[in-house]
Structures are given as structure tokens and as C-alpha cells.
Amino acid sequence: MSTNTDTKTIQPTGSFRAIPVAVPENLTNIRVILFEPREPGNIGSVARVVKGMGLSQLYLVNPVPFRDVDAAWYMAHGAKDILENCHVVPELKDALEGIQYLVGTTHRRRDVRLPQPVPAREAAETIATISQDKQVALLFGREDFGLSTDQISLCQLTASVPMATKNPSLNLAQAVQIFAYEVFTASLNEYPLSEIDYAEVNALEEFYERVTRLLDKVEVTPYNEDWETYLKSLRRVFSRAPLEARDIATLDMIFSTTFRYIERLEKKVEDST
Incomplete structure (x- = not known):
């Protein structure tokens, strides 16, 4: 500086x-x-x-x-x-x-x-x-x-x-x-220009909502079923490094693919019964 x-x-x-x-x-x-x-x-x-x-x-x-x-x-x-x-x-x-x-x-x-x-x-x-x-x-x-x-x-x-x-x-x-x-x-x-393309705050919140839905879908159960503490810890993990827009897109692809795969499995089970 x-x-x-x-x-x-x-x-x-x-x-x-x-x-x-x-x-x-x-x-x-x-x-x-x-x-x-x-x-x-x-x-x-x-x-x-x-x-x-x-x-x-x-x-x-x-x-x-x-x-x-x-x-x-x-x-x-x-x-x-x-x-x-x-x-x-x-x-x-x-x-x-x-x-x-x-x-x-x-x-x-x-x-x-x-x-x-x-x-x-x-x-x-x-x-x-x-x-x-x-x-x-x-x-x-x-x-x-x-x-x-x-x-x-x-x-x-x-x-x-x-x-x-x-x-x-x-x-x-x-x-x-x-x-x-x-x-x-x-x-x-x-100051030098930041090289980080920070994801928008609202986009981050939408991302966390999708993560929560996926965890619910696979029936993750936090210790003592304390979801509030668990989600705070999850945010802390993701906040250790700044998330860029492209990071959100990459993670979204993984989570959405996983979500669709689970839905296909559920449909197969449903069709077989």
C-alpha cells in the first residue's frame, strides 16, 4: 500500500x-x-x-x-x-x-x-x-x-x-x-485490483439453501439433530477461502447432478414396487 x-x-x-x-x-x-x-x-x-x-x-x-x-x-x-x-x-x-x-x-x-x-x-x-x-x-x-x-x-x-x-x-x-x-x-x-471474482452475497445464500436441501434429501442427521450449529459449521468450512462465481457454478453442478441421481434412484425403487 x-x-x-x-x-x-x-x-x-x-x-x-x-x-x-x-x-x-x-x-x-x-x-x-x-x-x-x-x-x-x-x-x-x-x-x-x-x-x-x-x-x-x-x-x-x-x-x-x-x-x-x-x-x-x-x-x-x-x-x-x-x-x-x-x-x-x-x-x-x-x-x-x-x-x-x-x-x-x-x-x-x-x-x-x-x-x-x-x-x-x-x-x-x-x-x-x-x-x-x-x-x-x-x-x-x-x-x-x-x-x-x-x-x-x-x-x-x-x-x-x-x-x-x-x-x-x-x-x-x-x-x-x-x-x-x-x-x-x-x-x-x-491498492492493487483484487484478482478474486467474488460471488454475489445473494448467490452464496442460494447456494447454501441448495446444499441444505441436498443434505435433507440424503437424510444427513447432525449430532443431537442440531441443524443450526451444523449449518454454521458448514458455512465456516466454505468461508475459509473466498468463493468465486465459478466456484459456485462448479459446486452447483456437483450437487445438482447428485440430486438428480438420487431422484432417479427413488423413481426406480418406486417403479419396482
């Missing part, structure tokens, strides 16, 4: 900033996703953060009504265009459309079968690298609950803000501000 002097940037116009900095172009490939935000003021504040840190993609999953709430627009001062043009979707999978790398944010350590969080600054370098030519998303949970275990399991990486207190807690907009700032400053450096 080296200081970037030649990388593509978006030049600002009419700036009043104390330290003028060209906006790195890779920031257009980064999406901020808020899952079920409950406070209109927080939504407006996040829109302001998105605009201030050179980002442009804001997705809201099943948010509280905010379009006609004054607090949302007041807190979005200077970023009303972001608030007006944000994408409101009913389900998380809709917000993940086209995303190849998902980073979940959390302040808690999780099940050992899930990826453990890294510091926000470390995650920002990963995001800055991958977003040079791929779509990356930062996922933030509800103000009261954060992200669920199921949502964390969707992520290739989880990250947290190191804090001095034993009970760390940040306002939603504060958390987005810290991550967005770290991503912005990391993006000022120069």
Missing part, C-alpha cells in the same frame, strides 16, 4: 473545506445498508454522514416511516439529495442485490462458528481494496438489537469500533460516521 497520487478521484467544486481532498472514485462502489432503523432522526443523520464522506449509496431495509418526518430532514442538513434518493426495500436480500462483499458491524463477540470482528480501521482497508472494482456493502443493525446471528452469518467480514468501556455502545449515526471516515481515509491510498 502506498500514498495515492494517480488513482482516479472525483474532484470537488466550490469547497469550503479546511483540508481539500479529492474524493476517491471507489467510494461509488460502497453501499451503506441500515436494517430496520427505528428513528427518523438517525436516518437523516446517516444521510448526512454518507454525503460528507463521499459515499452515495444508502439503502434502508424496512425502516420506520421518515419521508414526512421533520427530524429526518433537519438531521440531513446538506444531504437532502441522499435522503431523497435513498433506496427503501422490504427485505435485506433486496438491499444486497449485486453486492459481492458484505461487512457486518457489531459491538459484541459472536458464536465461535461465525467470523469474529476486526477493528474498523482494519476492515476499512479491506473495503477500500475490494471496492476498487467490486460492489461492497457495510451493514448496520437496528438501534436496539444490532444485527442478528443470521444476518452476521451472511457477512464475509465483521467489524467493530474499539472502545475503552466494557459495555461499548454507539448511536447508529455515530457508528456509521466512524466506519465511513475510516473507509474514506483508507481509500486515499493506492
